Amino acid sequence: MAQTVVNMPTRLPDLSNVPAVDEVGVNERVARFQSRSIKKSSKVEALKLILSMIDLTTLEGQDTPGKVRQLCQKAIHLHAAMPGLPHVAAICVYPTMVSVAKEALAGHDINIASVATAFPSGMSTLSVKLDDTRMAVDAGATEIDMVISRGAFLAGDYRYVFDEIAAVKDACGDARLKVILETGELGTLDRIRKASMLAIHAGADFIKTSTGKIVPAATMQVTLVMLQAIRDFYYETGKMIGMKPAGGISTAKLAVHYLVMLRETLGNAWMTPEWFRFGASSLANDVLMQLMKQSTGVYQSADYFSKD
Amino acid sequence: MASALKNQRIAVAKTYKLYIGGKFPRTESGRYFALEDKRGVVIANMCRGSRKDFRNSVVVARKAQSGWAKASAYFRGQILYRIAEMLEGRREQFIAELILQGSTPRAAEREINRSIDRLIYFAGWADKYQQVFSAVNPVSSSHFNFSVLEPTGVISILAPDDSSLLGLISNIAPAIVGGNTCIVLASESMPLCAVSFAEVLHSADVPGGVVNILTGFRAELTEFFASHMDVNAVIYCDGGKAVARTVQELAADNIKRVVARTRLDWAGSDAANPYLISDTQEVKTTWHPIGS
Numbered sequence: 001m002a003q004t005v006v007n008m009p010t011r012l013p014d015l016s017n018v019p020a021v022d023e024v025g026v027n028e029r030v031a032r033f034q035s036r037s038i039k040k041s042s043k044v045e046a047l048k049l050i051l052s053m054i055d056l057t058t059l060e061g062q063d064t065p066g067k068v069r070q071l072c073q074k075a076i077h078l079h080a081a082m083p084g085l086p087h088v089a090a091i092c093v094y095p096t097m098v099s100v101a102k103e104a105l106a107g108h109d110i111n112i113a114s115v116a117t118a119f120p121s122g123m124s125t126l127s128v129k130l131d132d133t134r135m136a137v138d139a140g141a142t143e144i145d146m147v148i149s150r151g152a153f154l155a156g157d158y159r160y161v162f163d164e165i166a167a168v169k170d171a172c173g174d175a176r177l178k179v180i181l182e183t184g185e186l187g188t189l190d191r192i193r194k195a196s197m198l199a200i201h202a203g204a205d206f207i208k209t210s211t212g213k214i215v216p217a218a219t220m221q222v223t224l225v226m227l228q229a230i231r232d233f234y235y236e237t238g239k240m241i242g243m244k245p246a247g248g249i250s251t252a253k254l255a256v257h258y259l260v261m262l263r264e265t266l267g268n269a270w271m272t273p274e275w276f277r278f279g280a281s282s283l284a285n286d287v288l289m290q291l292m293k294q295s296t297g298v299y300q301s302a303d304y305f306s307k308d
Numbered sequence: 309m310a311s312a313l314k315n316q317r318i319a320v321a322k323t324y325k326l327y328i329g330g331k332f333p334r335t336e337s338g339r340y341f342a343l344e345d346k347r348g349v350v351i352a353n354m355c356r357g358s359r360k361d362f363r364n365s366v367v368v369a370r371k372a373q374s375g376w377a378k379a380s381a382y383f384r385g386q387i388l389y390r391i392a393e394m395l396e397g398r399r400e401q402f403i404a405e406l407i408l409q410g411s412t413p414r415a416a417e418r419e420i421n422r423s424i425d426r427l428i429y430f431a432g433w434a435d436k437y438q439q440v441f442s443a444v445n446p447v448s449s450s451h452f453n454f455s456v457l458e459p460t461g462v463i464s465i466l467a468p469d470d471s472s473l474l475g476l477i478s479n480i481a482p483a484i485v486g487g488n489t490c491i492v493l494a495s496e497s498m499p500l501c502a503v504s505f506a507e508v509l510h511s512a513d514v515p516g517g518v519v520n521i522l523t524g525f526r527a528e529l530t531e532f533f534a535s536h537m538d539v540n541a542v543i544y545c546d547g548g549k550a551v552a553r554t555v556q557e558l559a560a561d562n563i564k565r566v567v568a569r570t571r572l573d574w575a576g577s578d579a580a581n582p583y584l585i586s587d588t589q590e591v592k593t594t595w596h597p598i599g600s
Contacts, residue, residue, distance in 0.1 A: 298561060299363050301538035 012162050013201040019232075021189040021225055030220040033261045040294075043256070047291050050255045050283070051078060052086035053273045055113055055244065056308070057281050058093060059120075059212065065100045068093055072104035074308045079288045082295070088284065089273035090143060094119070095136035102140035113178070114141035117168055120182075120211035122147035126164055133171040144168070145178040145208060148195065150185045158198055165202035178206035178244055178277075183222045184214040192222055196229035206242035212279065217247025220261060227265040240269065246279025252290040255283060281308065324499070326355050326523065327506030329368035330516020336360050341525070343499065351408055354499055357524035359532045362464075362491060365520040366538050369462045369489040372517030377459045377487035384485055385434030390512040392427035398508060399424070402473060405500040409472055422575060423477045429580050430481035437486065437585045445593070452596040457589040459487035460565055461540035464533040466526065466555075468545035468574065472498035475574045476505060479543060482584035484518055488541075491520045493533060499523040526551075534558035541565035541588050545572070 038046055056075050058067060068091075075088045090111035093101055098114045105112065114136035118124035124132075133144055146168050152160045169177050179199040183192050199207050207226055210217040223245045230241045243262070249255055255278060262276055270276050285308070289300040325332040337358035342350045355361075376384075395402070399420045406416035438457055445453040463483050468475035472495050483490045494502030506521045522529070530551060534542050535558040542564050544555050552568065559566045567587045572579050 297535075298558075299366065299532065299536040299538065301536075301562065304537065304562075 011201070012159055013197055015158060015194050015197065018190075018194050018197050021193050023189055023221075026189060026221050026224055030224055030261070033220065033264065034257050036257075036260045038256050038260070044291065044294050046256050046259055047252060047287050047294070048086055049259065049271065050252065050278065050287050052089060053277050054088040054284055054287075055090045055092045055246070055277045055279045056088045056284060057091070057212070057246070057279055058308075059115060063094060063097060065097070068097045068100045069104045071308055072101055072110075074284070074306060075105070075110050076108055078284060079292075079305065082288070082291060085288075085291075089277055092145065092279065095132060095139065095141070098136050098139035098141045111142045112140055113143035113145055114139075115145045115147075115180075115211075116141075117146040117164075119145070119147055119180075120213040122149050122182075123151070126167060129164070130167060130171045133168050137171070137173055137175050141175055143176045143178060144172050145180055147180045147182060147211060148199065150182055153186070153191075153195060153198075161195075162198055162202045165199055165204065169203035176205040176242075177203065178208045178242070179204035180208045180211055180246075181226075182211055182214060183209050183218075183226075184216045189221065189225050193225050193229055196226045197233070200229065200233050200241050204241065206244050206277070208244040208246055208277075208279065210245075210247040210279075212247035215248075218245035218249055218279075220257065223258065224261060224265065227262065231266055234266075240275060242275040242277070243270070244277040244279055246277075249278055249280050250282045250286060252283070252287045255280075255287065284308075322352070324352050324354050324503045324523065326357055326361060327503070327509070327519070327521040328361065328365050329372075329520065330510065330514075332506070332510075333361075335524075336364070345408065346410055352500060354503075354523045357493075357522035357529065359529065361522055361524075362529060362532050362536070365491040365522065366462060366464075366536055368517035369491055369520055370538055372515055373459075373462055373487075373489045376484070376489055376515060376518050379487075381435040381438065384487065385431045387512060387514055388427055388431030388434060388481060388485055391508060391514065392424050392431065394508045394512045395420075395424050395427065395505075398504070401504060402501055405504060406472060409498040409500055411472075418575075419472075419474050423474045426474065426477050426580060427481055430485045430585070433482075433582055433585060434485050437582050437589075440582060441586050441589070441591075447595075450598055452598050453593065454596070455591050455593040457486070457586065458592050460588045460590055461488060462538060463488045463490040463541045463543060463588050464536065464539045465490050465492045466530060466533055466542070466544040466547070466551075467492050467494055467502070468569075469495045469497055469526070470546065471495065471574045473501040473505065474579075475545065476502055478572075478574050478579040478584070479545070479569070480519055482582075483543075483588050484514075486585045486589050488588050489518045489520075491522065491533070491539075493526070493529055494521055494523045496524070496526050530554060531558060534564070535561060537562045539564060541567060543567040543569060543587075545569045 075091045078085050090113045092113040095114050101112050116133040116136045117129035181195045285305045292300045335355040339356040340353045341356045343352045402420045403416045442456045447453040465479045534555040
């Protein structure tokens with residue numbers, strides 16, 4: 001049966017070559033990133049960059065069209081009291097909410113990201129996952145956040161995980177694919193590094209830490225290991241891959257630490273919403289409060305910012 | 309020489325730290341100031357708290373507030389009693405500190421006694437102030453109309469400079485007994501008792517974040533105590549017209565409740581007074597429809 005699949009990479013990378021991660025070294029490096037002092041105008045620029053990198057997210061069983069519309073309004077108008085703010089990079093919803101978001105965001109340059117492939121567990125068959133993906137893309141999603149099959153990965157069935165990612169990438173068409181490793185379920189930094197290489201070689205445009213449904217979600221350690229995988233792949237092939245830490249990043253201070261890490265690991269080329277995202281829901285308000293503090297000199301209260 | 313040294317014990321000096329969210333951190337700024345007695349001898353190195361210490365305190369005070377307000381009046385009263393018990397057990401330490409800060413032994417004894425009694429006094433009010441200040445209001449329609457008190461929220465307190473312990477407690481106790489949480493700037497010239505009192509609070513099972521105590525300079529921190537948008541009321545006790553003006557102007561930004569306690573005699577009956585509780589309470593009136 002001759003079936004040609006275009007653009008589908010078939011070469012499983014040799015994962016025995018993936019370098020081992022020095023966990024103590026990672027911890028020390030991360031501690032260094034947190035000691036940088038970013039003040040005044042640099043801080044304001046960093047905060048604005050963070051806003052423009054946010055994937056404003058709602059992924060709850062209780063999501064309603066009204067909630068999604070409200071979130072889209074927030075994505076467009078972050079804080080009316082502060083003119084000149086960027087808008088967020090994308091909003092991130094379940095596939096059934098994509099059409100609602102598309103209507104609400106019409107005429108605005110904000111991406112619609114949809115989770116797919118039996119999010120968050122990924123426990124379903126390939127055909128269901130592909131249908132899920134196509135449904136989201138057809139409804140108007142410009143980005144797909146897929147989850148890998150952690151069970152298969154942990155059982156050592158790398159070929160299955162690789163083929164699955166490649167197949168989903170194919171189903172995405174023009175939509176960019178973010179591959180969620182769910183690092184909280186992978187256990188060790190070595191496995192995270194391995195899963196990163198697997199996802200990148202299988203066709204991921206972005207690699208993403210977590211679904212946000214598992215604790216721990218994104219940590220700086222995990223993100224650093226993934227950034228290093230991206231860097232090594234870039235040195236090897238010259239191809240850029242994006243990074244999205246998600247879950248647990250709720251303060252502006254922590255987000256600035258992530259930017260420092262990004263700058264010092266991958267460099268300026270990645271310091272744009274095209275190549276780096278924060279998956280977050282409460283981060284935006286904290287960043288806005290910090291920006292207001294910078295402009296007014298007065299510490300702010302959550303009472304004066306829209307709830308989302 | 310060697311044997312003389314051997315018999316001489318080196319006293320372990322206490323590190324005076326801040327009290328934020330139930331923990332005792334040093335100031336994030338890494339700054340200190342030397343506290344001297346009348347003869348110019350250094351008694352202790354105090355943390356010179358910064359605006360960021362204050363900001364961190366407001367965050368934890370805000371987090372703790374709803375839980376503390378929901379705790380039963382009886383429970384809050386029990387906690388205040390417990391603080392008094394713990395203070396009683398450590399009275400010698402406080403007397404020593406008061407003397408170190410220039411008090412006479414007799415005055416120090418009086419102050420610790422009054423402080424413990426003041427705590428008991430407000431502990432007793434815990435399940436009584438609501439009845440005294442609430443009301444059923446007569447209205448000429450088919451409504452049951454009643455007013456009850458609710459805590460104002462997060463309170464910043466600039467404790468009196470001239471009263472190391474009694475003035476501090478007379479401000480903290482009425483604020484927390486009513487379900488508020490607070491951030492207190494201790495007396496600048498006599499801060500020792502405030503830090504030791506934080507240890508008392510800690511051992512009395514006061515939930516973390518309900519009371520936060522900073523030491524540092526008035527001139528530097530007053531502005532932030534008055535201007536923070538997430539603080540619902542500010543209490544000041546001294547400082548003259550300039551301080552009053554600064555506090556009231558900055559507090560206007562988010563319409564904070566401003567309480568001036570500049571003329572209170574901390575030893576007298578005007579500081580042992582349920583109106584100190586109602587100072588940081590909001591009156592909520594409800595119109596409940598009833599059949600005629």
